[in-house]
Amino acid sequence: MITSLLSRKIGGRPVKWIEDRMEYLQAGGGQAWDRRYQGWLAVKKDGTVTGFKVTLIDDIGCSAESFAAVGAIKPLASFTGCYTISAASYDLTIVATNKVPSSAYRGMGPPPHNWCWSS
Numbered sequence: 001m002i003t004s005l006l007s008r009k010i011g012g013r014p015v016k017w018i019e020d021r022m023e024y025l026q027a028g029g030g031q032a033w034d035r036r037y038q039g040w041l042a043v044k045k046d047g048t049v050t051g052f053k054v055t056l057i058d059d060i061g062c063s064a065e066s067f068a069a070v071g072a073i074k075p076l077a078s079f080t081g082c083y084t085i086s087a088a089s090y091d092l093t094i095v096a097t098n099k100v101p102s103s104a105y106r107g108m109g110p111p112p113h114n115w116c117w118s119s
Contacts, residue, residue: 033102034059051087054079058094061101
């Protein structure tokens with residue numbers, strides 16, 4: 001957004017944004033989630049999923065944006081998706097720590113939970 005405004009201010013010429021790793025971390029650009037999932041499925045012999053349970057601990061870091069919590073809640077919609085599942089449980093614990101704050105990244109939550117496997 002800043003580069004767009006600066007470009008307009010100087011007559012539409014291109015503007016390049018450069019930052020080092022420390023500037024990125026200090027600016028709250030945390031897009032790497034620290035999540036711990038446990039998942040269980042209830043499946044019939046014919047492969048029909050009748051239920052699932054997911055337990056998630058989400059470390060949102062310090063001073064996280066309010067969207068971080070939304071990003072932790074959003075995976076529930078993706079777990080059920082377009083399927084008819086008669087029973088679903090989603091146990092979410094959000095933890096604030098002294099780590100780099102997490103923030104929204106495009107889909108705000110879906111990428112990490114796509115790798116949640118049932119044991």
